[in-house]
Amino acid sequence: MTGNPDNAEYDIVALGVTKTFDSFDALNGIDLNLRKGEFVTLFGPNGAGKTTLIKLLSTLTKPTTGSLTVAGYDASKEAGKVRASVGVISHDPYLYENLSALENIKFFGEMYGVPDTAMRAKELIELLGLGTRMHDLVRTFSRGMKQRLSVARSIVHDPSVLLLDEPYTGLDQKGARIFTDTLKWLKSHDRTILMTTHNIDEGLQLSDRVGIIMSGKIVYEGSASGLNNDSFKKLYISHVE
Amino acid sequence: MRSDTTLVSAKICEAGHPASCLLSVIISTVTMHKIWAIIKKDIITELRTKEQFTSMLTFALLVIVIFNFAFGFAPGVLNLAAPAMLWIAFTFAGVLGLSRSFALEKEGNAILGLLLTPTDRSLIYFGKMISNTIFVFITGLIIVPMFVIFFNYDFLDTLLPLIPVIFLGSVGFVAVGTLFSAMAINTRLREVLLPILLFPIIIPVIVGAVKLSTQVLSGESVFEARSALQLLIAFDIIFLTACSVVFEYVIEES
Numbered sequence: 224m225t226g227n228p229d230n231a232e233y234d235i236v237a238l239g240v241t242k243t244f245d246s247f248d249a250l251n252g253i254d255l256n257l258r259k260g261e262f263v264t265l266f267g268p269n270g271a272g273k274t275t276l277i278k279l280l281s282t283l284t285k286p287t288t289g290s291l292t293v294a295g296y297d298a299s300k301e302a303g304k305v306r307a308s309v310g311v312i313s314h315d316p317y318l319y320e321n322l323s324a325l326e327n328i329k330f331f332g333e334m335y336g337v338p339d340t341a342m343r344a345k346e347l348i349e350l351l352g353l354g355t356r357m358h359d360l361v362r363t364f365s366r367g368m369k370q371r372l373s374v375a376r377s378i379v380h381d382p383s384v385l386l387l388d389e390p391y392t393g394l395d396q397k398g399a400r401i402f403t404d405t406l407k408w409l410k411s412h413d414r415t416i417l418m419t420t421h422n423i424d425e426g427l428q429l430s431d432r433v434g435i436i437m438s439g440k441i442v443y444e445g446s447a448s449g450l451n452n453d454s455f456k457k458l459y460i461s462h463v464e
Numbered sequence: 465m466r467s468d469t470t471l472v473s474a475k476i477c478e479a480g481h482p483a484s485c486l487l488s489v490i491i492s493t494v495t496m497h498k499i500w501a502i503i504k505k506d507i508i509t510e511l512r513t514k515e516q517f518t519s520m521l522t523f524a525l526l527v528i529v530i531f532n533f534a535f536g537f538a539p540g541v542l543n544l545a546a547p548a549m550l551w552i553a554f555t556f557a558g559v560l561g562l563s564r565s566f567a568l569e570k571e572g573n574a575i576l577g578l579l580l581t582p583t584d585r586s587l588i589y590f591g592k593m594i595s596n597t598i599f600v601f602i603t604g605l606i607i608v609p610m611f612v613i614f615f616n617y618d619f620l621d622t623l624l625p626l627i628p629v630i631f632l633g634s635v636g637f638v639a640v641g642t643l644f645s646a647m648a649i650n651t652r653l654r655e656v657l658l659p660i661l662l663f664p665i666i667i668p669v670i671v672g673a674v675k676l677s678t679q680v681l682s683g684e685s686v687f688e689a690r691s692a693l694q695l696l697i698a699f700d701i702i703f704l705t706a707c708s709v710v711f712e713y714v715i716e717e718s
């Protein structure tokens with residue numbers, strides 16, 4: 224995941240990225256490249272810097288040093304263009320509890336400047352299996368349903384890059400399985416996806432490449448093919464503990 | 465996904481003409497569409513939860529009733545203090561509503577969903593500010609008739625001239641209040657922090673509004689207190705502009 228790549232080939236390029244909060248280094252020199260259409264998962268313990276990295280890539284915060292290019296745009300100087308090219312799914316749904324599913328997706332569609340938002344919102348909600356609940360308030364939804372609806376929110380503007388920040392948190396087994404199917408569907412549509420998670424089973428199953436982040440640094444990277452749960456768990460423990 | 469009008473306004477802005485840039489941004493279709501989307505979302509949410517409106521209205525009515533009883537035995541004092549009482553009830557009730565404004569955005573971290581969109585932060589500010597002004601102004605429109613009845617003022621002579629005063633006061637109060645409400649969103653003591661930050665800044669609004677209300681309640685024209693009217697209008701314009709610029713730095717992480 225290191226090097227200085229040709230940006231045309233890559234949707235995410237991070238070079239020497241650091242992020243410091245007061246005297247605490249949340250990220251300590253991250254180099255990360257994701258080819259277009261690639262699915263990469265970063266594993267790491269709490270406090271390793273996973274969420275900070277996602278916040279930087281989604282322009283919610285700025286790096287202290289280093290350069291970040293997302294979908295061909297400089298994340299520091301062209302934040303608006305990066306936001307228009309990126310979708311974010313987090314453990315929080317980022318949805319309005321007192322709006323219906325349809326009202327939520329229509330609202331976010333309007334904020335992304337999507338033409339004919341009503342049609343697009345209906346299509347997405349039905350595609351994600353929530354068609355019968357589209358007029359119900361989000362506060363009445365289960366955790367799994369909210370997470371699927373947050374997928375609709377994140378792709379309403381058809382972004383080329385998806386950033387997933389521990390999306391499996393709080394999902395039961397059934398919810399996790401449905402969510403994995405949704406991610407497989409997203410992957411099949413040539414989106415570049417970066418996921419951070421604790422969930423080794425799902426992460427290995429979906430990814431082209433995997434990495435381990437620890438104390439704000441990527442300490443391992445490699446192809447996901449040929450890795451099984453047990454071998455990766457051993458690898459993970461050897462890097463994290 | 466941007467309309468032609470937005471592209472035109474972007475080009476004018478790049479050319480470096482601040483006044484033309486501001487105007488073109490204001491009239492841009494997408495700009496107005498996004499501001500309206502935020503206002504519509506807030507109105508729908510408020511119609512369902514009734515959190516802001518109910519708390520503001522109940523609190524304001526209680527304050528007016530308490531003042532009415534407290535000063536009921538001293539009619540001379542009552543006439544002098546009535547305009548101040550109206551604005552005390554109005555602003556304290558408004559603070560309750562403003563503190564709920566961004567608290568609702570914090571539920572489910574919806575505010576982050578909004579910040580992830582390619583929307584200029586000043587548009588988010590204007591959307592929130594306008595919806596807050598609507599709620600505060602409507603509360604004012606309900607409080608004032610109650611106030612007029614409780615304090616035995618002439619209904620027709622005072623009610624209509626008070627409406628523009630309430631509007632101008634609401635805009636200034638909410639312009640600053642929306643910014644501080646956003647600032648307090650990530651603090652544990654946001655309900656306490658908001659009035660502590662807000663009231664010292666809005667003293668000119670309260671002074672101007674009380675003076676204009678005194679004119680109206682004593683049966684005189686607001687134009688006779690021209691300096692108070694100018695103060696209120698100037699405050700509204702200056703703080704609306706300043707807060708829309710500063711909002712970006714308040715709402716985003718460093």
